[in-house]
Amino acid sequence: MDSLMQHIVALDDSESPLDMDGFRQWTKNLHAARNRSLQQPTLFEGSEALAPIHVSAISYDGDPHRREPPAFARASGQHRLKLISRLGSASARPQADGEAWLAQVDDTEQKVIAKIFCPSFQIPEKPSVHDFEDVPRPRQRARTEAQAYSSLSCYQGLWIPYFLGIYEIELLHGETADMVLLEYVPGQSLFDWRRPHVLGNCEDHSESDPEITRLHNIHIEWLHKINRHVDAMYERGVQHGDLNGFNIILTPGTEDIVIIDFENARFEYLFKDRDVQKAVCGFVCCENHLTKLFDYCWDNGLPYEWWEWWPGLDRVVPLSSTSADDTGPS
Structure with a gap:
C-alpha cells in the first residue's frame, strides 16, 4: 500500500466516531457547519473566495494522440480560480459527496474542473456506528480520486483528464475541504x-x-x-x-x-x-x-x-x- 493510500485509510480512521456519543456529536458538528455554509457561502457562481493555489508543471511527451496539458499548467506557478458554473447533479447538498465546478483560471479564458469535497456535504442519517463505518466520507473520496489519477498517470491526456493536484482549502464558514483540480475536457x-x-x-x-x-x-x-x-x-x-x-x-x-x-x-x-x-x-x-x-x-x-x-x-x-x-x- 503506497503512502497516499495509507493517508486515505488514516483519514477514514480519524473521522470515524468510536461510540454512539461520538457519532451524535460528530453529526451535530456537521449540521452546524452546514448551517454556517448556508449563511456564508463560499461556493457559488462568480465566487473568487478560494485562496490562490500552486500548480506544479505537467510534462508533455509530444505524443500526437495525447492532449496537451492546459497552458497554465505547463510551468509551475500560483493561480486564482473563479467559479463559473456547477456541474453534474443538481441534487441537494445532503445527498452529495462533493461539488464539481467549472472554474476560470486567473483572468484568462482557460478553464479547469474543481471538485470540492467538504465534510458537511454528506451527513450520515443512520444512527448506527457500524453501518456508518462503511460509508466513505467526502474528504476520503477526494483522496481516493487523487490516488486513482496518480495510479493511471500514464493515461492522462489520452482517455482520462490531466490531474492537476489535490489541495486542502479553507472555506469562508470555517470548514476545511479538499479540492481535486482536473483538466477540463469539453464534450x-x-x-x-x-x-x-x-x-x-x-x-x-x-x-x-x-x-x-x-x-x-x-x-x-x-x-x-x-x-x-x-x-x-x-x-x-x-x-x-x-x-x-x-x-x-x-x-x-x-x-x-x-x-x-x-x-x-x-x-x-x-x-x-x-x-x-x-x-x-x-x-x-x-x-x-x-x-x-x-x-x-x-x-x-x-x-x-x-x-x-x-x-x-x-x-x-x-x-x-x-x-x-x-x-x-x-
Missing part, C-alpha cells in the same frame, strides 16, 4: 448522447434500416474501447467503481472516450466485470441492439455478462443464450 456525457438515440423496441425499424446498423457499429466500437480502458485500469490496480454513462465523456468531433470521476475507485478486491457492465448499460440504446451486441460478444470472446443488468431483461432473451450447446466465451 458530451454518454448518458446525454444516448437520450436522442433511444429507439425503444425498434418496432418501426427493420434490420435493413441504416440507422440500426450505424448505431450497432458505434456500440461495438465503444465496447472495444471501454474494454481496453478497463483492462488498462486493472493492470494498474484500479477499479473505477461507478463507470456509468454520466462518467464517460465523448469529445467533440471524434467521439473518443474520456473516463472521469474516480472518487468511488477501489484498489483491492477488484471486479472488472462490474465496470464493463455499468458502462455498456450506459450506451446500448434499445433491446434490439442489446441482442445484437450480446451475440457479437458471445461470438468474439468479449465480456457478455452485462446483458443481465439491462432493465428490460424480462422482455428480451439474447438469441445466442437459447442454444443448449453453447457454453459462452472461454
